[in-house]
Amino acid sequence: MKAGAVELGHASKVTQRGVNRGMSILDLFLRIIAIIATLGSAIAMGTTNETLPFFTQFVRFRAKYSDLPTFTFFVVANAIVSAYLVLSLGMSIFHIMRSRAQARLLMYTIFWEVAMMALLTAGASASAAIVYLAHKGNTKTNWFPICQQYDSFCHRTSGSLVGSFIGIIFFILLVLLSALALSRR
């Protein structure tokens, strides 16, 4: 009877270890997708560049992402976040190998995850505000919609926001996963 209970305890421990490892693998998987999303966003925005086919003697109409400081911030924020994610892969692999997560490490992870999410959200929403302005303009402030001229520029910058917003969703999931690992200890 006692041996059975011990065996049962052992079996449940093995199951729990399996679930922990599964969560760690999911964590690694989420991180890899988030890297692709944020790095893709940074590259898509960073290579945006449109030269209009017409020009005057003195002026060549050219739009680059760096003409708008907000877009530069977007590229920097996405680059920092993807660099953080690449570095955090090591920690994720460490968690897969050691099935029992350490509380202190998880606390650090949650802090950095939340901070990086804030940075990513800041870059994405600031750029979204500018992209919206470029599309719609604003009559009250006399800011004209530049998308009428720079069509491809606008498409490219709008598209590059998508990866960043996907990244934000993945960060929320990563924080929850770390919190779940903390609660299962």
Place this chain on the structure above:
Amino acid sequence: MKAGAVELGHASKVTQRGVNRGMSILDLFLRIIAIIATLGSAIAMGTTNETLPFFTQFVRFRAKYSDLPTFTFFVVANAIVSAYLVLSLGMSIFHIMRSRAQARLLMYTIFWEVAMMALLTAGASASAAIVYLAHKGNTKTNWFPICQQYDSFCHRTSGSLVGSFIGIIFFILLVLLSALALSRR
């Protein structure tokens, strides 16, 4: 010897309960400050309104926060977040009364805290991008700095961002506090 150990265990349990209660009180305190910050931001932005002293026969120069959709989003985001914080006070008080926090409740808290922080960050940074544009303008896109005319409008909108950014910092602390409570269970 055994009685001593039991007593020691009891004493450590009492200390632990005290620390848990202290953390819950800190949580309540952070929430109250965050409510003041975000509600203050929403009200400061929502009441921004400047009418210039000169006008033509047909046009009266007037700037309201709602002239810029991003500022409307800012007000809505701050209002939602402060409403959430007011509702969450109940949960915080519940945690103070019951010294041992429940894992499931803490997980929900962390999820909502992170989501609300993302909303707050989105509103604050989108508005910051527009405020920056209003101050500096952008020569490449021919967006002129409106702050040259609407000076008080600009000061007010810039100032109202502060509360939101303070709120973001408090949300990071709240998430950490919930994670700490989760790890101490």
